[in-house]
Amino acid sequence: GMVNPCVVGFKADDLYQVVGGILRAGDRICIYSVGEENETTIIWENAYVQGVFDQSGNRIEAADEKTAAQRINIYLDKGSVEEFYSKLAAGTLRAVKVL
Numbered sequence: 001g002m003v004n005p006c007v008v009g010f011k012a013d014d015l016y017q018v019v020g021g022i023l024r025a026g027d028r029i030c031i032y033s034v035g036e037e038n039e040t041t042i043i044w045e046n047a048y049v050q051g052v053f054d055q056s057g058n059r060i061e062a063a064d065e066k067t068a069a070q071r072i073n074i075y076l077d078k079g080s081v082e083e084f085y086s087k088l089a090a091g092t093l094r095a096v097k098v099l
Contacts, residue, residue, distance in 0.1 A: 004078035007050050010088055012070045019097040021068025024060065025051045028098040029074065033087055043087070046098060047074045 012018045027049040052069035
């Protein structure tokens, strides 16, 4: 349902508790924002993980169950990119893996 899909990237330490580094390409995540009084709001549902990379920037294959993802690329609509990076910079985003 995206009008202008694009790929956004972030480091695991930018998005608190990124599912313990177990994300792989093809996974889906929900991204929540935590407010000043610890109220939690879902911001993006079922964001598609486009690719994951280790600390050195090497792609992690889906079959690799041991290497922790340090850099993650996801698809978002272009209209959401500014909000995503603003909330990311504020440190209010959390990710949950959809099973």
